[in-house]
Amino acid sequence: MLSTIVGEVNGRAWVHPQQAKGSVLAAFSCRVGGDSTGPFASLNVGLHVGDDPLQVIRSREQCAAYCGVPLEHFVFAEQVHGSAVAVVTHEHAGRGARNLATAIPGVDALVTNQSGLALAILVADCVPILMWDEARHVVAAIHSGWRGTVLHLAAKTVDVMKEQFGTHPSDVRVALGPSIRRCCYEVDDAVLDKVKSEFSPLVVSPSARPKHAYLSLVDCIREDLDKSGVLPDHVEDVGICTSCHHNLFFSYRKEGRTGRSLAVVCLK
Numbered sequence: 001m002l003s004t005i006v007g008e009v010n011g012r013a014w015v016h017p018q019q020a021k022g023s024v025l026a027a028f029s030c031r032v033g034g035d036s037t038g039p040f041a042s043l044n045v046g047l048h049v050g051d052d053p054l055q056v057i058r059s060r061e062q063c064a065a066y067c068g069v070p071l072e073h074f075v076f077a078e079q080v081h082g083s084a085v086a087v088v089t090h091e092h093a094g095r096g097a098r099n100l101a102t103a104i105p106g107v108d109a110l111v112t113n114q115s116g117l118a119l120a121i122l123v124a125d126c127v128p129i130l131m132w133d134e135a136r137h138v139v140a141a142i143h144s145g146w147r148g149t150v151l152h153l154a155a156k157t158v159d160v161m162k163e164q165f166g167t168h169p170s171d172v173r174v175a176l177g178p179s180i181r182r183c184c185y186e187v188d189d190a191v192l193d194k195v196k197s198e199f200s201p202l203v204v205s206p207s208a209r210p211k212h213a214y215l216s217l218v219d220c221i222r223e224d225l226d227k228s229g230v231l232p233d234h235v236e237d238v239g240i241c242t243s244c245h246h247n248l249f250f251s252y253r254k255e256g257r258t259g260r261s262l263a264v265v266c267l268k
C-alpha cells in the first residue's frame with residue numbers, strides 16, 4: 001500500500017502519484033522529517049493549528065525546497081469547506097505562504113495555467129485532490145472533506161478547467177492523496193442523509209453503531225469525476241488511510257489536535 005512513498009534525505013518522505021511526470025510536479029508530504037514537536041511532530045505546514053508559526057514557515061520552506069519552487073511562488077487557499085474555485089496567476093504568488101490572512105479567501109480549490117506557480121492544499125484526513133491537463137497546460141489543487149465532496153467540488157473544478165481553459169475531461173489526470181478512508185471514517189445520520197442524496201449506496205458500508213455508517217469520500221469523488229467525463233484509469237488513488245497510518249500522516253480524526261500535510265501541484 002505504501003509503495004509510492006519516496007524516502008528522501010534527512011528522513012523526509014513524500015508520496016508521488018505515478019502518472020505525474022513530464023511537465024507536472026504533483027506530491028503529497030508525509031509528517032516526518034520536520035522540527036515541530038508534540039502533536040505537530042514533525043513536518044507540520046498548517047499555520048492555523050496552534051504550532052509555532054516560525055517553525056511552520058521553516059517546514060514550508062523545506063517543502064518548497066524539496067519541490068524546487070520558492071515558497072514565494074506558492075499559493076494557499078483559505079479552505080472553508082465550501083465549493084468555490086479560484087483561478088490564480090503569478091499576481092497571486094506568495095498568497096498565504098507566510099501569513100494566514102493573505103490566503104485566497106473563501107475557496108477550497110485553486111486552478112492555474114501558469115508555469116512555476118505551486119498550488120497548495122493543507123490536509124489532515126480530508127481528501128487532497130490534484131488534477132492536471134497537459135494538453136491545455138492547466139493544473140488544480142482541491143481540498144475535499146465531506147462538505148466539499150457533497151458540494152461536488154471535484155466536478156466543479158473540472159467545469160472551471162473546461163470553461164476557462166478549454167480542457168477536455170478525457171485529458172484530465174487526477175491523484176487522490178492520503179486521506180481518511182472507509183476503514184476508519186464513521187459518520188452519523190446527518191452526514192449520511194446528505195451523502196445518500198448525492199451519491200450511490202456503494203459509497204457507504206454498515207456500522208455496528210445505530211445511525212452511523214462508514215463513508216468512502218474517495219469513492220464519492222470517483223463517481224463525480226466519472227460523471228464529469230474524466231476517464232477512470234486517469235484517476236490514481238494513492239490508497240493510503242491517514243488514520244491507519246497516523247505515524248506517517250496527520251489525522252484529525254485519530255489525534256484531534258494535530259498538524260497538516262501539504263498537497264502541491266505545479267506546472268514546471
Ligand SMILES: [Zn+2]
Nearest residue numbers: 183184241244
Ligand atoms: Zn483506516
